Every structure is written in C-alpha cells, then in structure tokens.
C-alpha cells in the first residue's frame with residue numbers, strides 16, 4: 139500500500155499550478171524588483187500582481203499586505219512590531235493558552251522584556267469566552283492576539299465578536315489565520331481585524347513565504363533594518379518566485395473555497411463512519427459547531443499517542459500528535475492540556491488527522507480501517523498488559 143498523507147495541517151503538497159508559476163518565474167524573471175531597468179520592473183510587476191490578488195481576496199488594499207517568510211515571521215512581526223510601536227499607550231497584551239508557538243513564545247519573549255501578558259483559558263471545546271476577554275481588557279491593553287482556527291483541534295474562535303468588542307478600544311487585534319486561511323472565508327473590512335498573518339505552505343503554496351495584513355494606519359516597529367522593501371516594513375530582497383507562487387495559491391483558494399470546504403467535510407464524515415463501523419471507541423476533541431473542516435483531532439481511550447503514531451507510520455498512515463513543532467517530542471500538547479487539564483487522558487491518547495488535496499474518500503476510508511485496527515490492537519495489548 140502506498141503511504142497515505144493525512145497531515146495537511148502540518149504542511150500541504152504544492153499545487154502543480156503553483157509550481158508551474160514558480161518555475162516560470164525562476165526561469166523568466168531574473169531581475170531584482172528594486173532595480174529600475176526592465177528586468178527589475180518585470181520582477182516588480184510579478185510582486186505587485188500577487189499582492190493585488192491577495193489583497194482583493196481578503197478585502198484589503200494592496201498597500202496593507204506585507205510579504206513575510208511565513209506564519210511565524212508574520213506572528214512575530216505583528217506582535218513585537220505592535221508592542222514596540224504602542225508601548226507608550228500601555229504594556230498589556232492578551233492572548234490565549236492555545237496559540238501556536240509562533241504567537242505563544244513571542245508573547246513569552248515580550249514578557250521577558252517587561253510586557254504584561256494575560257493568557258486566556260479555553261473551554262473543553264477549545265473556545266475562549268468573550269466575557270472572559272472583556273474582563274481581562276484594561277485601559278493599558280495595547281494588543282489582543284487570538285488565533286482564527288486552531289492547528290491542533292481545529293476550533294474556530296469568535297473572531298467577529300472579538301473584533302467588534304475591540305473596535306471601541308485602543309487595543310489592536312491580531313489574528314493568526316495560518317490554519318484557517320484556506321477553508322474559512324475571511325474579509326478584513328467586513329470583520330475589523332488590524333493584523334492577520336498567514337503562510338503559503340498550508341494552502342498548496344510554497345514553504346518559506348506568507349504575508350501579514352496590516353490595516354492602513356496601524357503602526358508597527360520593524361525589526362529588520364536595511365533596504366526600503368515592503369514600504370520599509372521588511373527589509374531584504376523579495377523572494378519573487380515564492381511570492382508569485384503564493385499569489386497563485388491564494389487565487390486557487392479564492393476560486394475554489396466552497397469545494398475545498400465540502401471535500402474536507404465529506405472525507406471527515408467518511409473517516410468517522412469507518413471508525414463507527416469498526417466499533418472503535420473515540421471522541422472528537424474540538425468544537426462541534428465552530429471547527430476547521432480539514433482538522434480532526436480524535437481521542438482514543440486506552441491508547442498511547444507515541445505507540446499509535448509509530449504503528450500508523452509503519453502501516454503507511456501519516457498523521458500527527460499535534461503541531462509539527464511538537465510532534466516527535468513526548469511533551470503533551472499545550473492545547474489539549476488547556477482544554478482538558480494537566481495529565482488528562484486526552485493529552486496522552488489523541489491524534490490529529492488533517493485533510494487536503496489527494497485525500498480522496500477511498501484513501502481516507504482505507505486509512506480509517508488501518509487506524510481502527512491499530513487502535514483496537516493497542517487497546518487490547520494495553521488490557522493484556524494490565525492483566526499480567
């Protein structure tokens with residue numbers, strides 16, 4: 139059996155149409171976009187076109203898009219940039235306990251620099267409470283950073299309510315939309331978000347490229363110093379082929395969003411049906427109503443996550459225990475810990491299955507059968523171990 143890749147929340151295979159655009163750009167657009175000659179102008183136009191397409195898709199203006207090396211850099215640029223630019227108005231920041239490390243560790247870094255950070259709790263479905271956020275907001279809060287959709291359990295936060303709440307407060311609103319971008323319709327004018335980060339490699343685009351949306355008028359202190367690229371917000375020669383690829387990947391999302399969502403929901407149902415038919419005991423970690431269709435986090439009582447992942451890998455099924463950065467380590471997921479408490483069984487016995495291009499119903503059903511068998515064997519061997 140060929141291996142089956144069900145780890146699209148970690149990264150996605152590049153779309154052939156994106157690759158084609160990138161190869162053509164590598165071959166044909168050799169200039170530095172800052173050069174004034176025709177080669178430079180050709181490269182500049184490629185960047186401008188990609189920026190325009192991206193901006194249009196999220197309801198932004200072209201000047202509000204800053205290209206970055208991906209989600210982590212976008213998160214750092216937004217959070218550190220906003221904190222430093224606004225420290226005269228206060229030093230209080232609010233985030234959640236379930237952020238990706240790109241946000242979480244950036245907030246911890248700012249704490250070490252004298253900022254005061256509140257980490258909001260989430261309920262057992264991974265959602266924050268608006269009342270809790272309201273009660274934590276202070277006159278000196280300068281930034282609220284709350285992810286759009288969670289990368290481990292897929293829970294989508296009440297982004298509109300948060301944005302509406304903050305519209306009458308000085309605090310800027312940043313959201314890490316890295317995981318939500320390809321399967322949630324987002325419009326930054328309709329929902330008043332100040333800063334939004336995304337990455338290319340979760341939507342069939344290249345790795346090492348992304349963007350940060352920065353609402354017009356929002357001041358950020360830049361931490362790269364050098365050339366005037368990206369309107370002085372990110373110095374350094376632009377990665378033109380990657381930007382062209384990112385533009386194409388966003389175009390594809392824009393043209394196919396409902397189909398992408400439907401395809402993920404369909405195979406999600408196929409997987410759950412396969413597990414039900416095999417009478418495997420499981421529970422979904424996440425919110426039953428507000429969830430990313432491509433992320434399915436399952437708790438299998440009586441299993442142990444490392445053993446299950448290893449067994450599945452040997453059987454050719456690539457899934458994960460959580461975010462790629464923590465996969466492979468024995469550290470329990472901070473997301474599941476925030477949802478269920480330290481040492482809860484869900485933190486030791488859950489896996490993340492995530493769908494994308496190539497996740498056909500047939501392959502997902504096949505994977506479901508293997509997962510069901512692996513779970514049953516592990517539960518049985520655990521019980522046998524207890525009897526010894």
Ligand SMILES: Cc1ncc(COP(=O)(O)O)c(C=O)c1O
Nearest residue numbers: 208209210238240289316317337
């Ligand atoms: C929610 C979230 N934020 C940020 C990142 C980091 O993005 P990148 O890998 O482009 O740095 C990831 C990647 O897993 C993610 O899932």
